[in-house]
Amino acid sequence: MDSIVTVRALRKVYHVPEREAGVVSAVASLFNRKTREVVAVDSIYFDLPPGEVVGFLGPNGAGKTTTLKMLSGLLYPTSGEALVLGHHPWRRERKFLQQITLVMGQRTQLWWDIPVIDSFEMYRAIYEIPHKQYRHTLDELTELLELAPLLRKPVRNLSLGERMKCEFAAALLHRPRILFLDEPTIGLDVTMQARIRAFIKEYNQRYGSTVLLTSHYMADVEALCKRVIVIHHGTILYDGDLLGLVHRFSPEKTIVVELREGSFDLSHFGRVIEQDGARVVLRVSKDDTPRITSQLLANLPVLDLTVEDPPIEEVIGQVFAQQEVA
Numbered sequence: 001m002d003s004i005v006t007v008r009a010l011r012k013v014y015h016v017p018e019r020e021a022g023v024v025s026a027v028a029s030l031f032n033r034k035t036r037e038v039v040a041v042d043s044i045y046f047d048l049p050p051g052e053v054v055g056f057l058g059p060n061g062a063g064k065t066t067t068l069k070m071l072s073g074l075l076y077p078t079s080g081e082a083l084v085l086g087h088h089p090w091r092r093e094r095k096f097l098q099q100i101t102l103v104m105g106q107r108t109q110l111w112w113d114i115p116v117i118d119s120f121e122m123y124r125a126i127y128e129i130p131h132k133q134y135r136h137t138l139d140e141l142t143e144l145l146e147l148a149p150l151l152r153k154p155v156r157n158l159s160l161g162e163r164m165k166c167e168f169a170a171a172l173l174h175r176p177r178i179l180f181l182d183e184p185t186i187g188l189d190v191t192m193q194a195r196i197r198a199f200i201k202e203y204n205q206r207y208g209s210t211v212l213l214t215s216h217y218m219a220d221v222e223a224l225c226k227r228v229i230v231i232h233h234g235t236i237l238y239d240g241d242l243l244g245l246v247h248r249f250s251p252e253k254t255i256v257v258e259l260r261e262g263s264f265d266l267s268h269f270g271r272v273i274e275q276d277g278a279r280v281v282l283r284v285s286k287d288d289t290p291r292i293t294s295q296l297l298a299n300l301p302v303l304d305l306t307v308e309d310p311p312i313e314e315v316i317g318q319v320f321a322q323q324e325v326a
């Protein structure tokens with residue numbers, strides 16, 4: 001399938017003013033400006049086909065927001081190429097802007113003191129959305145996000161979760177084909193996180209929109225993304241299946257054993273990471289898993305046994321740790 005986002009050798013270098021502390025240095029810096037280069041994104045490549053939901057993962061400062069800002073036309077790249085729906089984003093052509101959206105969990109795009117519905121009206125005008133289409137989309141979003149009781153309230157009176165639902169609606173009124181979502185669930189309680197996650201899934205299935213999502217919550221990524229792109233220090237470490245990431249970077253499996261009676265010492269089978277009476281959680285190397293599983297079943301009064309991959313948070317942590325050592 002043809003890509004609708006194409007990224008080739010995309011690079012962004014920030015020039016950060018540098019000066020030492022103190023008044024003398026402050027005055028000196030007026031005449032002799034020193035800057036330091038920060039390579040935020042260092043020649044990255046990827047493609048997004050239509051309709052896919054892709055997780056964009058990386059630790060703090062990895063270059064995720066910078067990439068999303070370049071793809072949505074808020075920043076010029078230093079070099080390289082990006083085409084989004086056939087447009088160079090930084091030219092900010094109207095046709096481009098009408099087809100994309102950027103939602104940033106840490107920023108609001110609603111006017112603080114006026115009712116939510118008035119902000120929506122402003123977006124209708126900005127995007128020149130025909131009235132009939134606007135009413136239809138607003139009705140759908142109101143139903144999907146349960147916005148009815150919120151629309152007349154000023155934004156400053158909304159809880160964070162309520163505001164986030166309204167942010168999504170505002171960002172989607174013009175029916176964009178591509179959604180860039182930067183930490184859309186940050187700071188929300190688990191119930192609201194799940195609500196927003198379910199909404200993104202439903203929206204993607206209903207409209208076939210393409211989503212590039214950053215989140216530090218792996219529950220978001222596991223629920224929404226089959227594919228992940230992992231970025232670290234501005235370079236891409238992995239681009240592929242979420243499951244493939246687990247298999248490639250995690251050398252271990254978790255065996256959870258439920259015994260008929262407690263308490264056996266299983267430390268000679270593997271690393272015991274949890275023991276709660278007759279329930280024991282073991283870590284063993286992937287290669288040894290079949291052998292150890294058979295030994296456990298043959299030698300112990302096993303009621304139940306499951307083999308699992310380690311939690312995705314842990315795997316991602318290992319990816320970054322390996323990179324720091326390399």
Ligand SMILES: Nc1ncnc2c1ncn2[C@@H]1O[C@H](COP(=O)(O)OP(=O)(O)OP(=O)(O)O)[C@@H](O)[C@H]1O
Pocket residue numbers: 014015016038039040058059060061062063064065066067
């Ligand atoms: N406006 C800016 N000026 C200078 N440096 C910047 C600017 N914005 C980001 N950086 C730097 O660029 C690097 C990448 O930052 P970016 O915000 O893209 O990372 P991120 O992966 O989104 O991180 P986080 O998960 O913390 O949001 C960091 O070293 C950051 O300090």
